[in-house]
Amino acid sequence: MSDIIAAIATGRAPCAIGILRLSGPGCAALTGRVFTPKQPFADAPDRRLVLGLLHDRQGRVIDECLGVVCRAPHSYTGEETVELQCHGSPAMLAAGLESLLAAGARQAGPGEFTRRAFLNGKLDLTQAEAVVDLIDAETADAAANAAGQLGGALKRAIEPVYDGLTDLCSHFHAVLDYPDEDIEDFGAAELSGALDRAGAALQELLATYEKGRHLRQGVRAVLLGKPNAGKSSLLNRLAGYDRVIVTDIAGTTRDTVEEPVRVGRVLLRLTDTAGIREAGDAIEALGVARSEQAAREAELALFVCDASQPLTDEDRRAIEAAKCAPRSLALCNKSDLPAAVSPDELPFDTVLTVSARTGAGLDALPALLEGWFLGENACDGSLLTNPRQFGALDRASRAIERAKTGLSLGVTPDAVLTDVEEAMAALGEVTGRTVREDITNRIFERFCVGK
Numbered sequence: 001m002s003d004i005i006a007a008i009a010t011g012r013a014p015c016a017i018g019i020l021r022l023s024g025p026g027c028a029a030l031t032g033r034v035f036t037p038k039q040p041f042a043d044a045p046d047r048r049l050v051l052g053l054l055h056d057r058q059g060r061v062i063d064e065c066l067g068v069v070c071r072a073p074h075s076y077t078g079e080e081t082v083e084l085q086c087h088g089s090p091a092m093l094a095a096g097l098e099s100l101l102a103a104g105a106r107q108a109g110p111g112e113f114t115r116r117a118f119l120n121g122k123l124d125l126t127q128a129e130a131v132v133d134l135i136d137a138e139t140a141d142a143a144a145n146a147a148g149q150l151g152g153a154l155k156r157a158i159e160p161v162y163d164g165l166t167d168l169c170s171h172f173h174a175v176l177d178y179p180d181e182d183i184e185d186f187g188a189a190e191l192s193g194a195l196d197r198a199g200a201a202l203q204e205l206l207a208t209y210e211k212g213r214h215l216r217q218g219v220r221a222v223l224l225g226k227p228n229a230g231k232s233s234l235l236n237r238l239a240g241y242d243r244v245i246v247t248d249i250a251g252t253t254r255d256t257v258e259e260p261v262r263v264g265r266v267l268l269r270l271t272d273t274a275g276i277r278e279a280g281d282a283i284e285a286l287g288v289a290r291s292e293q294a295a296r297e298a299e300l301a302l303f304v305c306d307a308s309q310p311l312t313d314e315d316r317r318a319i320e321a322a323k324c325a326p327r328s329l330a331l332c333n334k335s336d337l338p339a340a341v342s343p344d345e346l347p348f349d350t351v352l353t354v355s356a357r358t359g360a361g362l363d364a365l366p367a368l369l370e371g372w373f374l375g376e377n378a379c380d381g382s383l384l385t386n387p388r389q390f391g392a393l394d395r396a397s398r399a400i401e402r403a404k405t406g407l408s409l410g411v412t413p414d415a416v417l418t419d420v421e422e423a424m425a426a427l428g429e430v431t432g433r434t435v436r437e438d439i440t441n442r443i444f445e446r447f448c449v450g451k
């Protein structure tokens with residue numbers, strides 16, 4: 001039987017409401033020793049807020065707050081749970097927590113509430129991982145996809161594949177039980193059809209990962225150009241505030257600076273770089289080297305030129321660096337000044353004429369980037385976003401491919417079976433059916449305390 005855990009479930013800054021949370025059999029009675037509504041809290045009606053006084057370890061009243069009991073099994077964790085909705089003073093919440101710990105609760109570890117929900121079958125592992133993704137979501141689309149997975153979207157995509165493979169396994173076991181019969185007698189075509197379906201379903205899911213990754217982690221993007229082109233001005237314009245220093249001195253930015261920037265529905269992890277030029281001193285040389293490194297690591301390069309000046313060799317060097325990224329586009333900046341560069345001089349499929357100073361032309365960027373990186377997805381949880389899940393599904397898919405090849409080459413049924421079982425184990429790691437404890441530990445470590 002599990003013990004009673006307690007934690008502050010809300011943030012560490014003063015705010016309107018702060019929540020203390022407990023889970024474990026008997027937690028209502030335990031809470032009743034420090035939280036006193038009119039009726040004893042242990043007898044409070046299920047899932048109904050009651051008003052009462054919260055006492056610290058010394059018995060002093062430190063808050064007037066609301067408490068609620070959710071009795072097992074109808075709670076988030078599946079156990080008896082209690083929440084105290086207090087005024088949001090971090091100091092008072094800490095004193096309240098201490099009081100609960102003194103009454104016999106234990107400080108909850110990171111993700112321990114959700115771990116209990118997982119262990120009690122309230123959530124599978126895809127849903128538990130969606131909880132962290134939801135908390136970490138940096139865009140509404142990322143939240144929508146995580147909410148879909150919390151609702152079981154990924155689980156529903158994977159379970160039928162797992163069930164299909166379970167059926168296959170029982171066929172193969174039948175084959176193994178009658179070693180004198182030929183595998184053909186067990187419907188080889190049917191077996192390979194089932195493998196094909198499982199493989200195709202996994203491929204479909206794996207193919208969503210690129211967009212899913214962009215949704216969850218954002219797109220690594222870099223601004224490249226010669227000094228004074230207006231890279232830092234563009235970063236500030238996209239960020240919506242003066243994040244980096246802008247001056248008319250060439251070589252203002254000396255090191256790379258990263259800033260998350262939302263462009264429409266796309267989250268860019270945008271890196272501003274030192275202008276690319278023949279370096280004057282050692283620090284500048286390092287800065288330029290870093291700019292070129294950032295370009296190599298980026299998924300999107302934004303080449304910026306000062307379109308009020310003719311192109312130079314420095315521009316051409318920056319163009320070359322930008323072309324190293326999988327996607328690139330050119331921003332012809334300073335459109336508020338008379339133009340000395342025409343867009344078709346630039347060797348990019350996409351050239352936008354913009355002004356960091358006025359913001360002109362930048363409104364074309366959201367639709368463009370959404371098309372490239374998110375596409376027309378519904379954000380309903382159907383996108384695979386998590387590298388761990390991708391890795392395990394990829395292993396499952398490879399194992400199925402091996403089984404298919406084995407079957408077509410006529411290898412022994414037990415060899416094919418080994419591959420199918422490996423695929424099932426990998427799928428089980430995603431849903432949590434067959435996951436090892438060290439893996440679940442690592443997953444729940446990513447959670448915050450109180451979740």
Ligand SMILES: Nc1nc2c(c(=O)[nH]1)N(C=O)[C@@H](CNc1ccc(C(=O)N[C@@H](CCC(=O)O)C(=O)O)cc1)CN2
Pocket residue numbers: 070073074075076083122451
């Ligand atoms: N105050 C508060 N807000 C919260 C949570 C919470 O635990 N407390 N949540 C969590 O961190 C999330 C909501 N998730 C929850 C999911 C299930 C249940 C629950 O009580 N489930 C029961 C009853 C279901 C029902 O009434 O339909 C069950 O599954 O049996 C509660 C919260 C977000 N907001």
Ligand SMILES: Nc1nc2c(ncn2[C@@H]2O[C@H](COP(=O)(O)OP(=O)(O)OP(=O)(O)O)[C@@H](O)[C@H]2O)c(=O)[nH]1
Pocket residue numbers: 225226227228229230231232233234245246247248249250251252253254273274275276333334335336337354355356357358
């Ligand atoms: N007229 C005009 N000036 C701009 C525009 N964008 C930037 N500038 C000016 O150009 C100068 C250089 O801008 P920065 O943003 O510092 O240029 P940078 O590319 O970051 O330069 P380095 O950090 O030196 O590589 C500043 O004086 C800006 O005010 C623009 O759209 N129009």
Ligand SMILES: [Mg+2]
Pocket residue numbers: 231232233245246252253272273275
């Ligand atoms: Mg700069």
